[in-house]
Amino acid sequence: MGSLVPFQDLNLCPEPPLPATVNISTSATPSATINRTTTFNFLTPKIEPKQEPFDEPTPTQTIHQQENFLFSVSNSTPDFIPNPETTPPANASSSADDQNALYSEYFRISELFRSAFAKRIQKYGDVEVLDPDSRAIVPVPEQSQLTPETSPTDGSNLERALSVVVSRKKAGRSNELVRVTNLGIDDQRHFRDLVRRTRMMYDSLRVLVISEEEKRTGPGNGRRARGDLRAAAVMRDRELWLNRDKRIVGAIPGIEIGDVFFFRMELCVVGLHGQIQAGIDTLPASQSSSGEPIATSIIISGGYEDDEDSGDSIIYTGQGGQDKFGKQCMHQKLEGGNLALERSMHYGIEVRVIRGFKYENRVSGKVYVYDGLYKILDCWFDVGKSGFGVYKFRLSRIEGQPEMGSSIMKFAESLRTKPLSTRPMGYLTLDISMKKERVPIFLYNDIDNDHDPMYYDYLVNTVFPLNVFGQGSNSTGCDCVSGCTEGCFCAMKNGGDFAYDYGGILLRGKPVIFECGNFCQCPPSCRNRVAQHGLRNRLEIFRSRETGWGVRSLDLIQAGAFICEYAGVVLTRDQAEVFKMNGDTLIYPNRFSERWAEWGDLSRIFPEYVCPSYPSIPPLDFAMDVSRMRNAACYISHSSSPNVLVQCVLYDHNNLMFPHLMLFAMENIPPMRELSIDYGVADEWTGKLSICN
Template sequence: MGAMVPFQDLNLLPDPPLSASSTALRTPKIEPKAEPLDVDHHLPPVQTTTQPQLPNSHTAPEPISTEMGETHLYSEFNRISELFHAAFSNRLSRLRLPDSPAAAAAAASPASPAVSESDSRAIVPVPENNNQLSAPRSNKKLDKRSSELVRVTGLSSEDERFFREVVRRTRMVYDGLRILSTSQQDSHAPHLTGRRLRGDLAAASVMRAHGLWLNRDKRVVGPIPGVYVGDMFLYRMELCVVGLHGQPQAGIDYLTASESSNGEPIATSIIVSGGYEDDEDSGDVLVYSGHGGQDKFSRQCAHQKLEGGNLAMAKSMHYGIEVRVIRGFRQGACASNKVYVYDGLYRIIDYWLDVGKSGFGVYKYKLSRIEGQPLMGSSIMKFAETLKIRPLEVRPSGYLSLDVSVKREAVPIPVFNDIDSNNEPLCFEYLSTSVFPPFLVHQNGGMGTGCECLSGCREGCICAAKNGGEFAYDPNGILFRGKPVVFECGVSCKCPPSCRNRVTQRGLRIPLEIFRSREAGWAVRSLDLIQAGSFICEYSGVVLTRDQAQVFSMNGDSLVYPNRFAGKWAEWGDLSRIFPNYVCPSYPSIPPLDFAMDVSRMRNVACYISHSSTPNVFVQYVLQDHNNISFPRLMLFALENIPPLRELSLDYGVADEWSGKPMICN
């Protein structure tokens, strides 16, 4: 079991003057006091004409929306909190959800065993009974962020898995709330004219009201348990939810002097997003300019002062406290138009006051990345971008094929092996979509009656009715919630290919690569960030009836049984930790699947995805070209944000009774 290591009390020691060349290392003990930027969610909403100025904001304010002008992120977070509780959360709790004989307890976070105060798991607040969570109370005062500094050390592999699962499930709840709130705002909040609710802020507000923000009871120095180097986040508020960076707006997260027992601020993390012209970033070495002195157009217009976050950075260098570095990048392919990458721990080795490019005094901090950490996520992201454009220049050897699909997919699927001479993926015919026996497709009359939506399906059409009255995808093609089966528009429908209910029919759009792994054999990874809830590809093979499968299995052919895949679809969009009456969707329902897929001769890229009991990809059953619910297609969706070049994994479920291993063709 790991341990939380507190810091030495500075009050017992003489306080030397601070200097940039000081080498004395001491660790402060911080007395718990109120977090200055924490405000009650139930205060009156912030007016747009009187917006508070955020102290110590290193990066320029992010644009909220085209209607919001210069509104700061934090004031908008407060406004959203009030509006959400007043006009939105009650409507969400009254959503018509399908009945189910069982509650959604299966998707609840693993309960923490009884622990003492010194147990490292105490730093993550996980409700013991998620089904007892209630709606936010208007008179409940929210807990303040702790000012006690701890460092988590000595985690076992079991602890690592525990914290990773806690973070993963917390992020799934956040994504589920964000997607749902964004999709429902127009129809459920018609009085909010002129300004749109921010789904990311609404989700963070509700989770904080339910005590689901992580690492609030301790202020963690160093790595956050459950967050890996290279993890990617699409929203600033998600960084706050997992405790990686506690400031919704400011680029420097720190303990204020008023919280410290000796009156000195301490920095714990920074965000580098190009907001300051004097930043110099070469990866392992970073020159980070301090905050302050900028106008609303992010131009330096005054000298910076050694106070607030700037002083906290200097004190962290003085006491040898490492800081977490998160880099922000513009990413047009994402819904948020930005992505934040956790790049690991850096140590501040020097700071000085310099004349910036604008002619004003700027404090600069030189940071060096601590050795022995995994590769930086930002470096991997840039490497993956280059691979998509010039693969042979970056990796001149190792490619067995630049497109194993032979143009059967919209994007090429390369095969890379720099480990051994195995070339197995080249020995199979590539099959982009599954092949069904003709009599199965037509025995129920194809797709039957289709919709009449000429410009795309809308609420109330017959295709929405097939899905229980709601579409499965948002306008960006993100799956709202996992379902037993999703009915997409078919050949009888008059809607165009761009219809929101034809997501999986557009085929593979993400650049995937089959590669040889030392641990998993053949595996699959993406060259792009895959957003949580996004469609990836179909799991393809030749569909066999039960009788046909028995014959093929006697020949030793590779068969995949869809009924053995773990029901991870039930976890995506599960809001049982927020709404106690939430039940897992049970409609439309399908009978137990009684067919197999032959992948012994024809297969696609999905057949090389590795097995994992904690996967990042799940199977969603979909019907699109026929109505026979006993033979759906196997569509793969992302269970979390998957960074570039991170291995994809599936839970293949029940093991084979003979070999004791999951029935996979890899």
Template structure:
């Protein structure tokens, strides 16, 4: 595979014979004038992170279940050496995601199974001076037969770089990342539902959904990039992608440390005993850190007490030495920024901001009076805009959209018909087409759809397990207490006008309208598109796709001069992907109840529409369509609701799979 590069044995390079103390960028500890002390070598922990707590097994507690089968392992975690339980004996399904993961893993493994000196006949030539220890792989590589192992694999010591991927390869890896995150989020949401059930028990300890999801996936060999340590960009992860948990980044191979700020190949796994840094997390919470965006002054680890206060000098070892070695060999590092973000699951988000080079390293006296190592990082040019900058710009727009005289055509095209204003942004041309249509906040159904008689629950303070509405949904609620979709279903029954429960009931989510600051914007690629100025959580409700409902007969008359309608039965069944754990649990069954008959109505959006009409099409969408009933019980005419399939950063365009699209614009012609 020509796009892969492998790390050369550092002992073969003249730079490797230089001792760390001889590096031009390092000053000896004696230069500070302080007495040399032996620091306590501890990982550089990031502030605001919740420490990994030990989760003991609780007796006589119900466990997460799907299809009537319990699936909660005896999780074992420790705050020191991060450990997971042994494989539970459940055989992993060889589905699309797992098969592709194993195929790519095997491709990496077999490509670098032999040492470089054996592959090149003992000669090392053609070193790229900018990459130092990394040399290209021979073009001809034999691929061994695929061997699938259910046991978790340890991280390997090989360092590789993936470059020059073709467009189809980029789409492939992006889809692998997307589906892996789908499984992770589905498991995490499942854990939150179980935690809600256990919350009323005595001596209840909160179940960490992020640890649960990571443990289940690791036991089944579903962690990515375990057969190699990737230097540089991770295929399928884009600049600006954000995460709520360290564990999700570990599952994807972006950052392999559950708490430490520096991820590196340890000296014990290196052929010459020298570590190499691959990624760092910058949170800006350390007294000697300086974050200037494109330029970062990053401090090392070690010499801290249990309260994260500097109490001793740092040493050039562990992650500190790895950073210095990466600078020496010109190996770039990935930078992830930890940012406070009110409204997120943990009030903090991690944003991947791209690749940086370490251009300088020195030993200095920190603000605490002790010696610390400092590293100057510069961002490599030619990369997309940093996700952290986009977060700040979106926050500024939420506060005052006219602050920088931005080209907003309208601050609210809904004319206050939505609880949150919908902006119209155009910095490309003078088009203002969305203002030509009447904004329709709710779908308009024919009168015969509604019935004067209906059934509903008799819950007073809110729906509980076993109530009538829960039974209508197959015995379980579709949402957790936070309003997050647990599993996609053919149709979801929300509480409606015939129910006694209050508006705050957990089973009333979509009928309350959307809560995100959405805006229609002009795009050079898709015409009109939709984005949010808020972070949208995976599984959360976005908005309804509205229009005027037409029967089959009415649709035929209206389309005599051309088909300009939206047909709900053409939307792909992406709802089945959300909560699909067939690759984790071998006996998982795709939800088929409650079921609805084939839909034969159409939505007319030619004169009245809402913001959803401008959502673009994609074969790898970040939005799914979920049918919902709440104001009537007619299964033939459900509401078309949009939910997030992944964590959608602010300013990122929303997309869904329309099923049938316009061939020229890759989008519905009526909305372009």
């Protein structure tokens, strides 16, 4: 059961009113305790936020920041964009930031477009303007108007379904300051699953938006919509952002230290950091119970030359005084985010710290890692390296927290290059696959003398009975010489759409995926050849006191990316009965939970969304023997909230009864985090899960 720890009263009045404390208990979170403090409204001048650079575009995209954010989201107006009717004039503040200037120009252009050109566009048939007062060029149909014929999954209606309906009445962020304490195990699982499903929805939307744009323009051609921005706008319009109804001080339920994010907008979606560009997230003075701003989180990404970061201890430079090139050009003032950090230090309020740094990946070239809670110990005014006065804050990491995610990522990087120098003891072998895989697989045990994985022959791919290749197979393939395109033979086999984007990311889980095979004319680089290329991330089989043998990656694995195949020797039902009598270890694929249906599930976005049922596949009626030959996947542990899903794939034959079991990431998996699968129901005879280890 949770305990009630009142959030401290920040009122500085001679006779401060008692804080209004409310104990919230729901069936989903029976022991979650949320402490609220009443707030009062005060007027405050507009303050320049501490700016941080936007996410870098993907290598395959040439993106103009203003056009893609402001025009590719179908004229959306999230609450972090100021209302043009209430935005102060340009001379209201000498330190007006570039972001507001960017948005004010957007509203001016969009208003001119709506009033002067909408009817002309309608006249020439470019778009349909149903409502002259609509702020969306392509209005979204009401939920009651969505029918199977206008389902968003149809290509012709997908753009309309992804459009954002702008509402001036949408509520902004709450001004209620709360702290969540003493979550029970069930509460932790509930919130973790909520965050996982929200992030999975965000990633699914993001890759879907980019994929639809690639259909129109082709890969790497022209300026395309930022999928991260548009996905966030759509989810915000459907009120799917988390933690909008409260301002949480301290840890966010469901977000773990070490979680990795590729985009700043994703931080906003889950409520970890509420500013799309400012490095300091605050409760403004106008919304604070004491009339003073309070800081809740900061992002450190190297944007200020006077920052000093040694991990557990940080010297953080305040906001303001920089020109458009990021150079300090004037003295900082104790206002806005600077004052919020000083007040948080005064009241002893901790702040969340997120580190942003460049990281070699194919998504954004940069990552953001949540590193936990820090206390602000000191604040002073100093002369910076540029000669101008800056405010500095000394932060210290609160003890007793898990290791910082940024430190783990640096440790994993050193393991990839110099494993024996970084960790000289514990390695049983530096490649258990004996160079059968494209990348080495480490075997590590620093706990006991168990060497069990070394006693098995390593399998790269599943071994099928010979008659599998003669049943249901044919010699027909696509004739796409330079790579498969929409409408080709292999696309039709997959229901008209490919399962992967051009980066090899799974767009939507299906009962089975047909990849191009030996009889296809397309090259190995074809977008429809992903899982058959095998392992790409460096894995490590390791010994754990909690789960026995487990598997983790030394690389950062992107959500939707292929990991490896679950390999073994396939047995028919009759053969499995004989092997089971001998006590051999068998895996039953039909018992794996159908987590593939969760990847790409946009039912909360589109009410008429239907889970893919084509291509269909019969129930899997075979077993896999892993008692003598196996691969790294056989050591992945079980979890009811897994980060890996099993997807059936066919490429070397077309026998639907014997697909390959391919593993894909359900979320961004940081280096050194254990992989997990939902193995499904227990064995009817033994009552145990069919896990080989």
